Amino acid sequence: METNDGDxxxxxxxxxxxxxxxxxxxxxRLKARLYSxxxxxxxxxxxxxxxxxxxxxxxGLCVFEKLVQIAPIGEKAKSPxxxxxxxxxxxxxxxxxxxxxxxxxxxxxxxKR
Amino acid sequence: METQILSKxxxxxADDIRLVSQVLNKDRKATAEFVxxxxxxxYSYVRWRVMPQADAVEDLxxxxxxxxxxxxxxxxxxxxxxxWLLGIARHKIEDYYRKRLREPEVPNEIDQDPxxxxxxxxxxxxxxxxxxxxxxxxxxxxxxxxxxLVLLWRYLEQRSTREMAQLTGRTExxxxxxxxxxxxxxxxxxxxxx
Numbered sequence: 001m002e003t004n005d006g007d008x009x010x011x012x013x014x015x016x017x018x019x020x021x022x023x024x025x026x027x028x029r030l031k032a033r034l035y036s037x038x039x040x041x042x043x044x045x046x047x048x049x050x051x052x053x054x055x056x057x058x059x060g061l062c063v064f065e066k067l068v069q070i071a072p073i074g075e076k077a078k079s080p081x082x083x084x085x086x087x088x089x090x091x092x093x094x095x096x097x098x099x100x101x102x103x104x105x106x107x108x109x110x111x112k113r
Numbered sequence: 114m115e116t117q118i119l120s121k122x123x124x125x126x127a128d129d130i131r132l133v134s135q136v137l138n139k140d141r142k143a144t145a146e147f148v149x150x151x152x153x154x155x156y157s158y159v160r161w162r163v164m165p166q167a168d169a170v171e172d173l174x175x176x177x178x179x180x181x182x183x184x185x186x187x188x189x190x191x192x193x194x195x196x197w198l199l200g201i202a203r204h205k206i207e208d209y210y211r212k213r214l215r216e217p218e219v220p221n222e223i224d225q226d227p228x229x230x231x232x233x234x235x236x237x238x239x240x241x242x243x244x245x246x247x248x249x250x251x252x253x254x255x256x257x258x259x260x261x262l263v264l265l266w267r268y269l270e271q272r273s274t275r276e277m278a279q280l281t282g283r284t285e286x287x288x289x290x291x292x293x294x295x296x297x298x299x300x301x302x303x304x305x306x307x
Binding site for chain 2 (some may be wrong): 014023025027047060109
């Protein structure tokens with residue numbers, strides 16, 4: 001066990017750091033990247049839940065997802081991660097305060113503080 | 114009052130279970146909610162512990178979330194989701210410290226003895242918490258990485274030198290020497306101010 005003065009003083013300083021530890025908002029770009037990475041990881045073990053089921057669970061769809069959801073295509077075709085091809089994802093992953101304003105777009109939601 | 118607190122805790126637990134279930138069902142919208150709800154706390158936790166190595170923070174946060182996804186089916190709601198995630202973050206940070214301190218790269222001054230007993234001036238007593246916090250981080254950011262990490266591991270994570278030695282494969286004596294030099298350098302940088 002270290003007992004020198006430097007050890008004790010540093011213990012005190014770092015205790016203060018812990019006490020003062022403040023929650024700081026993560027960069028929106030990080031949230032966007034995390035979301036994309038998680039959805040890609042989810043896809044590795046099979047298709048995503050279809051947009052129809054997400055909407056039935058009370059989740060809002062963005063305008064592009066809504067178009068896919070009402071399209072006369074099978075449920076399986078409604079499962080891919082459409083955001084992958086969307087400019088909103090690309091902008092949100094690369095910049096803070098990205099100019100995207102689509103309602104129910106997760107990447108736009110991440111910009112809100 | 115107690116009933117109200119209990120029922121709020123129950124509601125939070127039920128909410129966590131609901132969200133986890135939806136994420137496990139690969140509901141992308143629930144996944145977005147999961148990210149939105151928990152990234153700030155994981156980011157803050159990691160940032161304060163790794164901050165001098167700013168480029169490592171985002172990678173570690175991503176590792177935490179991907180590890181969470183891979184073990185989410187084991188989440189039973191015994192602790193709240195925030196603490197469960199912070200538990201994963203703690204392991205990731207520990208892995209990070211361990212890997213970095215195992216690496217042979219050490220500053221040139223490592224072979225020198227600390228010039229004097231590493232006593233930090235009582236300057237921090239004159240600073241408020243926020244200033245002290247900011248100054249501590251500024252000083253840590255100026256240190257060689259191995260010094261800042263060994264100080265964070267010892268004093269923020271409160272690991273003993275014995276544990277640090279076991280986890281890094283170094284001798285306890287080597288860790289103590291490294292800590293002595295890190296303290297010495299921290300003191301000098303603290304005195305130098307900005």
